[in-house]
Amino acid sequence: MDNNSRIFKSNIIFTSTKETFDIYKNSYIAVENGKVRGIYEKIDANLEKIPIFDYTDKLIIPSFVDLHFHVPQFPNRGLGLDKELLPWLEKYIFPEEGKYNDIEYAEKVYRKLIYELWKVGTTRVSLFSSIHKESTELLFDLFIKSGLGAYIGKVNMNRNTPDYILEDTKTSIRETEEIILKYKNKSDIVKTIITPRFVPTCTSELLKGLGDLSIKYNIPVQSHLSENTNEIEWVKELEPEFKDYASVYNEFSLFGQTKTIIYLVE
Numbered sequence: 001m002d003n004n005s006r007i008f009k010s011n012i013i014f015t016s017t018k019e020t021f022d023i024y025k026n027s028y029i030a031v032e033n034g035k036v037r038g039i040y041e042k043i044d045a046n047l048e049k050i051p052i053f054d055y056t057d058k059l060i061i062p063s064f065v066d067l068h069f070h071v072p073q074f075p076n077r078g079l080g081l082d083k084e085l086l087p088w089l090e091k092y093i094f095p096e097e098g099k100y101n102d103i104e105y106a107e108k109v110y111r112k113l114i115y116e117l118w119k120v121g122t123t124r125v126s127l128f129s130s131i132h133k134e135s136t137e138l139l140f141d142l143f144i145k146s147g148l149g150a151y152i153g154k155v156n157m158n159r160n161t162p163d164y165i166l167e168d169t170k171t172s173i174r175e176t177e178e179i180i181l182k183y184k185n186k187s188d189i190v191k192t193i194i195t196p197r198f199v200p201t202c203t204s205e206l207l208k209g210l211g212d213l214s215i216k217y218n219i220p221v222q223s224h225l226s227e228n229t230n231e232i233e234w235v236k237e238l239e240p241e242f243k244d245y246a247s248v249y250n251e252f253s254l255f256g257q258t259k260t261i262i263y264l265v266e
C-alpha cells in the first residue's frame with residue numbers, strides 16, 4: 001500500500017454485480033491510489049499501518065453514475081412538461097441553450113451543477129454541453145478541477161434549429177476536433193465524447209465528419225434515437241434512403257463502431 005492509502009470503517013453496501021447487493025456490517029474498506037483494494041471484516045497485519053477514518057454507524061455506498069445529462073437543461077429541470085419532445089425543444093430548451101454563448105452565464109450554471117452533483121453523490125456523468133466551444137472548454141476545466149469524472153460533448157447541430165444555435169458544418173467539425181486535441185491528455189476521468197444532438201439537426205455531411213473523428217481518435221459517441229413517433233416520422237422524411245433511424249448513425253460510424261451511448265425511449 002502507498003502513502004495515498006486510506007481505510008474507512010463503516011457499514012458498507014456494495015454491488016459487485018448487477019444481481020448482487022452485498023452488505024458488510026462494521027467493516028473496513030481499503031482504498032489505494034483512488035481505487036478500492038478490498039473490503040475486510042478485520043484489519044490484518046498487511047493493513048495495520050494505514051490510517052483509518054472511522055465512520056461507525058454511518059453507511060458507505062457506491063456513488064451514482066448519470067449516463068445522460070444536458071447541462072443547459074439543468075436550470076430548466078422540472079419545467080415545461082406540458083409539451084412533447086419537438087415542441088418542447090423549440091419552446092423551452094433551445095432558447096435556454098442559446099444563452100451559453102455568454103461564458104459568464106455558462107459559468108454560473110456549471111458551478112451550480114457541479115456542486116449539486118457532489119451533493120447528491122453523482123461522481124460520474126455523461127454530459128451534453130451546447131454548441132459553444134468556449135463554454136464547453138470552461139466546462140472541461142471546471143470538471144477537471146472538481147475531481148468529478150465526466151464525458152463532455154460539445155453538441156453539433158447544422159440544420160432545423162434556430163439561427164442562434166445553428167452551426168456551419170465545417171466549423172462544427174473543426175471545433176469538435178480542436179476540443180478533442182486540447183483535452184485528450186489532460187485528465188484520466190474527464191474526457192471528450194462526440195455529441196451530434198440527433199439526426200433531425202445534423203446533415204449527413206456533419207454526421208460523416210463526426211464519425212470520422214470518432215474513429216480517428218477512438219472517441220466514444222452519444223446521441224438520441226427514436227424518442228418519439230413524430231421524431232421517427234421526421235427522420236424518415238429527412239433521410240428516405242435509409243431503412244431506419246439507427247441505420248443513419250450506423251452508416252457514419254456513430255453506432256457502436258467505437259463506444260456509443262444512445263438515449264432511446266422504448
Ligand SMILES: [Zn+2]
Nearest residue numbers: 068070224263
Ligand atoms: Zn437527451
